[in-house]
Amino acid sequence: MFDAIRNKSRILMGVLVVLIIPSFVLFGVDGYNNRAERGAVVAKIAxxxxxxxxxxARHQQEVDRIRASMPNLDPKMLGSDEARYASLERMVDERLVAVASEKQLLVTSDQRLANYLKQDPSIASLRGPxxxxxxxxxxxxxxxxxxxxxxxxxQVRRDLSGKQVMSALQASAMASQLQSDLALQAFLQRRxxxxxxxxxADFVSKVQPQDAELEQFYQSRSERFRSxxxxxxxxxxxxxxxxxxNIHLPEQDIKSYYEQNIQRLSGQEQRRASHILINAPKDAPAAERDKARNKVEGLLAxxxxxxxxFADLARKNSDDPGSARNGGDLEFFAKGAMVKAFEDAAFALKKGEISAVVESEFGFHIIQLTDIKAPMTPSLEVMRPQLEADLRQQQSKRQFAELAETFSNSVYEQADTLTPIAEKLRLQVQQVKGVSRIPxxxxxxxxxxxxxxxxxxxxxxxxxxRNTAAIELGNNTLVSARLISYKPSALRPFADVKDQVRTEFVLEQAMVLAKAEGQARLAEWQxxxxxxxxxxxxxxxxxxxxxxxQKLVDAVLRTDPSSMPSLVGVDFGAMGxxxxRVNKVVPRELSSPQQKAQTLNQFxxxxxxxxxxxxxxxLRAQFKVQILAPKPKPTALAAS
Incomplete structure (x- = not known):
């Protein structure tokens, strides 16, 4: 709803990082909990x-939307607890804004709602000629x-009312060039x-582990070596x-479908016309409109x-500059391309005929129909692949709707096998080995x-x-699955993982030696x-x-300028x-006026x-917002 809250900046995000909430993550896991917990309250707003x-339900909607728009997305991207929590926070904030708009009496009138819906492109496209x-x-x-x-x-009414909560605040937030320059000078300082x-890697050769050390390492970090x-x-x-x-289509069905849809398949008739326009807005004074009407009637005569x-008179007299230079020619057009009064008149004429005076919102027209292009009707054989695909899709959706309840009931009623329902519906039971909990x-x-x-x-x-319940995956798809065999996670024997243990032990000790050497040199060089x-x-x-x-850059920029040159140590863990040595602050290069305007806009x-x-x-404090679901700890990847 509020793009300004979620918007990311490429360069300046750190300027106000202590004030700006993180962008909401759009990916999430499905995360269905036990049925007993489904009714639990996870958040309160007033x-x-x-x-x-x-x-x-909300989270699943988001997941489905992401999958529909990004079908090749790695499923692991949908496994984040942080992302799931973000969907809850999004729900909370949307409801919070709705509550605030109600308390502040920010009501969206029927007229405003109608105007918005009329301008919405997705709804405007649903209007006919x-x-x-x-x-x-x-x-x-x-x-x-x-x-x-x-x-x-x-929903649209709530959204429009909610936008009023933030619109005045957002419109009043102004930044000067001086503020922008000072913030950038601090944020983008060069050193x-x-x-x-x-x-x-330089210390690996210095690590010579004994078997006893490896076994102790194996025992102390056993979780690493579990299957x-x-x-x-x-x-x-x-x-x-x-x-x-599996749908068989009788030839007669294909022919009937072709005949029923031939008009749709053929497209629209197109007409070519020329016109002479004399401007006369409907709100113009009566004398001006009478003058325009007299002129157009004289031209009609x-x-x-x-x-x-006709063409010569159009070039000399028409107030439509786009067509006048072409003798009034408007090229070919189909129904829906012209205003209604003009269209009705043009499609009522025969080829070569000239209309009476036609009044539209633009003024007065004289129309001459110059050509008619009949729609081309494709043959049955040309359209056969599309017709068969359409019929199969229609019939398969009907079949799916008819069989979905049978499928769902059967996998539940005969919960220890999938074979009977597979035979009944002529489906194939598929098997896969080595499936793990994480995709x-x-x-x-x-x-x-x-x-x-x-x-x-x-x-x-x-x-x-037992069979899982029939799980809906969208796109008219239901799935039920069951375990044939199960292998729990277990600690693998030391002998089987000894090489892995050695590799991890040597790497960990090499990290320790690298850090120790670095810290020793830091103390010496200081x-x-x-x-x-x-x-x-x-x-x-x-x-x-x-x-x-980024960790190194942050450490460098935290160094006190008054103590330069100075030394700082940065621990990268597995990377060493x-x-x-931070030598000095380097002045920033002067920005061009265009760059200044761009950064001011970003700021x-x-x-x-x-x-x-x-x-x-x-608002969260005012309306006593409580998120009762525990906030997940950030993963190592998210934290970095």
Whole structure:
């Protein structure tokens, strides 16, 4: 809803980082909890509550939307607890804005709602040539979002009211060039540095472990050496795409469908016309309109007397500059391209005929129909592939709707096998070995879906080996699966993983030695700076890191300018240790006027985002927002 709150800046995000809330992540896992927990309250906003079930449903909608727009997305991207929590926070903020708009009496009138819907491109496209809304397609649009038209309009009304909560605040946030320059001077400060690195690879040869050390390492870090939980799985898929392949289409059905749709397949008739326009807006004074009408009637008399003079009269008299230079020619057009009065007149004429005076919102027209292009009708054989595909799709969807309940009931009623329902519906039971709880690159298709995996590896599925419930994956697809065999995670014997233990032990000890060497040199060089052996000088800043890790750049920029040159140590863990000599602050290059305007605009957006975030925090406190679901700890990847 509020793009300004979520907007990311490429360069200036750090300026107000203490004020700006993180962008909401759009990816998430399905995360269905146990049925007993579905009714639990996970958040409260004033007197309004969000339940586990609502959270699950909202999260699934987001996942489905992402999958539809990014079908090749790695399923692992949908497994983040942080992302799932973000969807809850998004729900909370949307509801919070709705509550605030109600309390502040920011109501969206029927007229404003109607105007908005009229201008919305997705709804405008549903209007026919006569300007009327196609209600069937409108209902389909609402249904595609899981709503009725009334629900859709109520949602739009809430959104419009909610926008009023933030619009005044966002419009009032102003930044000066001086503020922008001062912030950039601090944020994008440049510093000259020299680096000496201590890599673990340089210390590997110094680590000579004994078997006793390896066994102790193995015992102390046993979780690293456990086998992956896995299972052999069988599953059944009911989907419209598979049903479509098995549908036989009688030739008569194809011919009938062709004949029923021949008009749609043929396209529209097109007409070519020329016109003479005399401008006369409807709000013009009556005398001006009478003058225009008299002129056009005189021209009409002339062209009726001498039809061949039409083009010349159009060039000399028409107020439509686009067509006048071409003798009034408007090229070919179909229904819906012209205003209604003009269209009605043009499509009522025969080729070569000249109309009476036609009044439209632009003024007065004389129309001459110069050509008619009949729609081309493709043959049955040309259209056969499309017709068969359309018929199969229609019939497969109907079959899916008819069989979905049978499928869902059968996998539940005969919970210890998938064979009977497969035979009944003529489906194939498929098997895959070595499936793990976390989606892996080697497993494709439905078993890479987090929702299926969560159901398969639930406690009930593992202990009782029952079919999962029929799980809907969208696009007219239902899946049920069951475990054939299950291998829990277990500590692998030391003998089997000894080589892995040795590799990890040596790497860990090499990291320790690299860090120790770096810290020793840091202490030595701080006492005797002349002994420091560092690399060539380079200049770094937040926007020009020169390929250096962000951790190093941050450490450099935290160094007190008054104590330069100075040494700072940076621990990179598995990547080793680095000593950095920070020599001096380097003045920023002067920005061009165009760059200054661009950065001012970016700073303005950040300021708007910061003030919006601060106001949202105020609203959370005012309406006593409580998020009862525990906030997940950031993963190592997210933290970095």
């Amino acid at each position: 007197d309004f509550e969000i339940t586990q079930q609502q959270w699950d 006569d300007g009327k809304l196609d209600m069937d397609r409108y209902r389909q649009l609402a249904a595609s979002q899981g709503m009725t038209p009334e629900m859709l309009e109520a 000259e540095i020299q680096i000496q690195r201590f890599s673990p 992956t939980e896995s299972a052999d799985v069988e599953f059944l898929v009911l989907d419209a795409a598979t049903l479509a392949k 002339s062209v009726r007397k001498e039809p061949k003079s 892996s690159a080697s497993i494709q298709g439905v078993l890479a879906n987090p929702k299926i995996l969560e159901a398969l590896f639930s406690e009930e599925s593992i202990s009782k080996r 006492k005797q700076p002349d002994l420091a052996r560092v690399g060539p000088a380079l200049i770094v800043s937040r926007d020009q890191t020169q390929g250096q890790a 240790y680095a000593l950095v 303005q957006r950040l300021l708007v985002g910061a003030e919006s975030a601060a106001y949202m925090a105020h």
